[in-house]
Amino acid sequence: MKLRPAAILPLVFVAATLVATFAQCGDGRAATAPGAGVPPMPATQEPKPTVTVPPKDSIRLLVSGAMSGRLEPCGCASGQLGGLARRMQHIGEMRNYDLLLEGGNLVETNTELDLMKLYTAKSVLFDMQHRYDALGVGAKDLLLPPAEYAAFLGDAPLVATNLAHKTEGWPGKPFIEKDVRGVKVRVVSFLLALPKELTGAESPVSLLANAEAWQAARAGADAATRFVVMAHGDDVQIRALIPQLQPAPDLVVGVDQGYIEPTAAATPVAGVPLVFTGIRGRVLLSLSLWRDASGPRAVGELIPLPGSRTVPGGGGDPNVRDAIVRHRHEVKDGNVLENMARQLPTPNGAVYVGSEGCKGCHPTAYGVWAKEGSKHFNAWKTLEVAEKDPTRYGWPVTAYPDCVSCHVVGHREQSGFLSFADSPGLAGVGCERCHGPGSDHVAAPEKNRLGLIGGVDKSMLCIQCHDFEQSPNFLFGDKWPVIQHGREPNQIKK
Amino acid sequence: MRPSALLILFVAACSAEPAQVPANPPPAKAQGPLTLEHDFGVIPHGEIRQHEFPLDLKQLPEDYLPLRVHIDCSCGHADLRWRTATGQERFVDGAGTALSRGGPGESLVLSVVIDSSMKEAIDLAKTTSRGFVMLQLATDLTGQSRIQWPMLLRFGIDAPVELRPFAALDFGRVPQSQQGRLMTTLRGDAAHPKLRFDAASCDHPDIQVALEPGEGHWVLRATCQPRDLGNHRALVTVGNDLPGYLLRLQVTWKVVPDLEATPLPKLIVQAPLAAEQPLAKAAGQFVLVADHDLARAPEFAVHQVVGDAGRDLSPHIATWFEPVPEQPRQHRLFARYLGGLQRSERGSIVLTKNGAQGPFLPIELVVFDKK
Numbered sequence: 001m002k003l004r005p006a007a008i009l010p011l012v013f014v015a016a017t018l019v020a021t022f023a024q025c026g027d028g029r030a031a032t033a034p035g036a037g038v039p040p041m042p043a044t045q046e047p048k049p050t051v052t053v054p055p056k057d058s059i060r061l062l063v064s065g066a067m068s069g070r071l072e073p074c075g076c077a078s079g080q081l082g083g084l085a086r087r088m089q090h091i092g093e094m095r096n097y098d099l100l101l102e103g104g105n106l107v108e109t110n111t112e113l114d115l116m117k118l119y120t121a122k123s124v125l126f127d128m129q130h131r132y133d134a135l136g137v138g139a140k141d142l143l144l145p146p147a148e149y150a151a152f153l154g155d156a157p158l159v160a161t162n163l164a165h166k167t168e169g170w171p172g173k174p175f176i177e178k179d180v181r182g183v184k185v186r187v188v189s190f191l192l193a194l195p196k197e198l199t200g201a202e203s204p205v206s207l208l209a210n211a212e213a214w215q216a217a218r219a220g221a222d223a224a225t226r227f228v229v230m231a232h233g234d235d236v237q238i239r240a241l242i243p244q245l246q247p248a249p250d251l252v253v254g255v256d257q258g259y260i261e262p263t264a265a266a267t268p269v270a271g272v273p274l275v276f277t278g279i280r281g282r283v284l285l286s287l288s289l290w291r292d293a294s295g296p297r298a299v300g301e302l303i304p305l306p307g308s309r310t311v312p313g314g315g316g317d318p319n320v321r322d323a324i325v326r327h328r329h330e331v332k333d334g335n336v337l338e339n340m341a342r343q344l345p346t347p348n349g350a351v352y353v354g355s356e357g358c359k360g361c362h363p364t365a366y367g368v369w370a371k372e373g374s375k376h377f378n379a380w381k382t383l384e385v386a387e388k389d390p391t392r393y394g395w396p397v398t399a400y401p402d403c404v405s406c407h408v409v410g411h412r413e414q415s416g417f418l419s420f421a422d423s424p425g426l427a428g429v430g431c432e433r434c435h436g437p438g439s440d441h442v443a444a445p446e447k448n449r450l451g452l453i454g455g456v457d458k459s460m461l462c463i464q465c466h467d468f469e470q471s472p473n474f475l476f477g478d479k480w481p482v483i484q485h486g487r488e489p490n491q492i493k494k
Numbered sequence: 495m496r497p498s499a500l501l502i503l504f505v506a507a508c509s510a511e512p513a514q515v516p517a518n519p520p521p522a523k524a525q526g527p528l529t530l531e532h533d534f535g536v537i538p539h540g541e542i543r544q545h546e547f548p549l550d551l552k553q554l555p556e557d558y559l560p561l562r563v564h565i566d567c568s569c570g571h572a573d574l575r576w577r578t579a580t581g582q583e584r585f586v587d588g589a590g591t592a593l594s595r596g597g598p599g600e601s602l603v604l605s606v607v608i609d610s611s612m613k614e615a616i617d618l619a620k621t622t623s624r625g626f627v628m629l630q631l632a633t634d635l636t637g638q639s640r641i642q643w644p645m646l647l648r649f650g651i652d653a654p655v656e657l658r659p660f661a662a663l664d665f666g667r668v669p670q671s672q673q674g675r676l677m678t679t680l681r682g683d684a685a686h687p688k689l690r691f692d693a694a695s696c697d698h699p700d701i702q703v704a705l706e707p708g709e710g711h712w713v714l715r716a717t718c719q720p721r722d723l724g725n726h727r728a729l730v731t732v733g734n735d736l737p738g739y740l741l742r743l744q745v746t747w748k749v750v751p752d753l754e755a756t757p758l759p760k761l762i763v764q765a766p767l768a769a770e771q772p773l774a775k776a777a778g779q780f781v782l783v784a785d786h787d788l789a790r791a792p793e794f795a796v797h798q799v800v801g802d803a804g805r806d807l808s809p810h811i812a813t814w815f816e817p818v819p820e821q822p823r824q825h826r827l828f829a830r831y832l833g834g835l836q837r838s839e840r841g842s843i844v845l846t847k848n849g850a851q852g853p854f855l856p857i858e859l860v861v862f863d864k865k
Contacts, residue, residue: 092725236637323757
């Protein structure tokens with residue numbers, strides 16, 4: 001169906017960061033009311049959400065969370081959202097906010113690369129012009145080496161309300177308080193489950209009872225103090241937490257790794273507005289918070305963070321872009337790719353042999369893989385070409401582990417890809433990327449048959465790299481015929 | 495159907511996998527009550543398309559509640575609504591509680607909007623985008639039995655113009671004493687070869703734009719006259735003779751001071767405090783400093799190295815400058831620990847352009863005891 005362009009033009013183009021979804025946090029049922037007796041809404045009619053205009057003295061927050069190591073989108077596909085440079089550009093443009101909040105889970109894993117990302121993110125969030133007011137602690141943050149984490153974030157406003165950490169100098173505080181035009185706002189952060197690696201008796205971290213931690217965070221606050229709770233867990237855990245917090249907070253910001261797409265609409269839970277940050281820092285949530293006779297209220301605006309297809313690097317704050325480019329070069333200069341290589345066991349315990357080792361017995365399959373234009377065959381070359389294109393990257397893509405991991409065989413695994421100079425036969429997405437290391441199979445093909453790594457469904461293997469951001473147009477059914485090779489004719493059992 | 499059946503459906507909907515012979519055309523996809531698939535066609539740039547899928551949860555073998563919806567494409571928006579016969583609607587709130595269930599006379603609608611105006615005025619070839627509706631078993635309060643109801647959307651975007659090299663104008667860093675200048679060209683695309691542009695304007699007073707005819711195209715020149723420090727965004731609008739279409743280009747810039755340290759005015763020295771730091775270890779301890787004011791020489795001098803308590807740190811910290819190749823206004827300022835401190839220190843390195851007269855460029859200094 002088609003909406004008249006003339007009618008929508010004034011509404012639709014408020015720079016690139018539109019999609020302003022207002023919704024009120026009341027009884028949860030108010031959305032539209034076209035009027036009684038009106039026939040079913042024709043599909044061409046856009047619903048009219050009830051717009052709640054926040055009072056002028058409301059507290060304005062910019063919220064994000066679960067960056068998961070995405071300092072910026074990888075750039076594999078156009079249309080990827082997020083990145084610190086775009087985020088800070090938007091924050092810099094918005095001069096009327098009161099609080100900048102980052103939920104936490106800044107990194108995804110606990111490698112040397114993650115520490116370097118943490119350091120860069122910390123520099124951007126806390127050392128540049130627009131300094132964040134509070135940073136929560138997520139489960140993934142806790143997997144980083146605690147001494148380094150504490151050292152990097154020692155002077156950051158790190159808030160971890162229900163965490164007890166044995167590490168000396170652990171910088172987490174039970175709350176962060178800021179005065180906003182005479183109103184005190186306290187920010188607290190709850191972690192609702194420890195990562196399994198930290199649940200043992202030897203763990204340096206333990207969780208305090210939520211109710212007790214909440215009371216401790218409220219200590220000394222007056223009735224006018226606003227409380228913003230950042231909660232790390234899944235949405236079920238977060239909804240269960242809210243009734244435990246009495247007196248109730250003014251806002252709960254959920255940091256749920258499974259909640260890809262947030263909405264600006266605050267959902268009331270036990271009378272408390274609940275919003276989610278989304279993941280990978282793809283969007284910025286702009287919220288206004290106030291109280292009225294019915295309790296705490298929040299309305300929001302979702303700010304997606306798209307990049308430009310024609311501006312080199314996609315755009316964003318130039319200083320942040322410089323910081324990220326510097327990070328990329330430091331990763332190269334520090335040989336991080338090679339440092340991270342060959343640390344993990346292979347999936348089947350065998351050794352990688354490279355696709356050339358498969359060719360002799362599997363010439364048909366090899367031919368399908370190596371045919372002209374094969375993206376898997378040319379995956380390493382794709383990185384090299386991208387690296388040389390200043391309009392796309394302008395930094396050493398072939399030395400950055402996040403990029404390399406999807407363009408080689410056996411990244412981080414013993415006998416896997418180390419560098420192009422060391423292991424050219426493992427550059428590109430070769431046979432063993434899907435079938436696993438082949439040394440045992442080569443030695444005794446009948447005895448040691450290879451299927452797919454982990455015996456998973458083919459499509460599940462593909463989406464390890466072809467995920468919703470890196471390959472938004474990836475459809476297994478379309479792509480499978482391209483790489484499908486089948487068995488060699490002489491290997492098919494009659 | 496088991497809960498996992500929809501996941502299988504997801505794979506099936508996304509695949510038609512049994513194509514053993516790739517040369518054959520793919521089999522026609524069966525349309526059924528569980529199929530969420532829509533082709534929006536090629537959308538003229540600037541227009542919005544909406545489609546609604548009625549979702550009949552009764553088609554599912556078990557009692558599911560709708561939670562939320564996700565679509566992959568960055569210019570799309572989707573939501574779930576319960577709608578009555580009279581058109582009253584309420585959004586699904588994702589709680590998975592009784593409120594998530596439809597009331598008497600309510601039917602569930604999945605609304606998808608593709609807003610091409612969120613994209614730059616560049617053609618987008620017909621593409622397939624994925625998404626899913628998240629459902630939760632009504633009897634499950636743990637969130638462990640959720641399933642994804644897959645969705646496929648197809649669309650393309652046709653912009654009537656060709657913009658080269660930029661469809662958005664990013665001035666990047668604009669020093670206060672300078673102007674930013676950018677140029678891009680406009681012409682109608684193959685379907686609109688006679689498209690004429692008339693006037694260009696910008697909604698921000700610091701951006702001046704001018705449109706002039708060129709050879710087979712129009713030239714759009716934009717000038718940024720920096721004023722307030724910080725990040726800015728504006729919109730350039732270009733009129734044309736295509737009915738109902740107004741070309742818009744985003745403009746972004748950041749006004750920076752003439753004396754600038756990048757990427758941030760902070761230098762961290764990490765070294766064991768018990769000994770002098772080897773020169774090689776200081777190779778990465780630098781910050782880029784620049785004087786963008788062309789009326790001055792680009793060089794800086796160090797005015798002082800001072801701790802937060804006012805203590806002179808210059809006996810402990812050596813500083814020096816190195817030029818940056820092909821960047822005559824920039825230098826690298828290095829710092830190296832010389833020994834003699836008992837504990838980590840914070841302070842600043844203050845650069846000057848003219849002795850005690852300034853102007854000054856302070857750079858935060860952190861000396862960190864790396865044991």
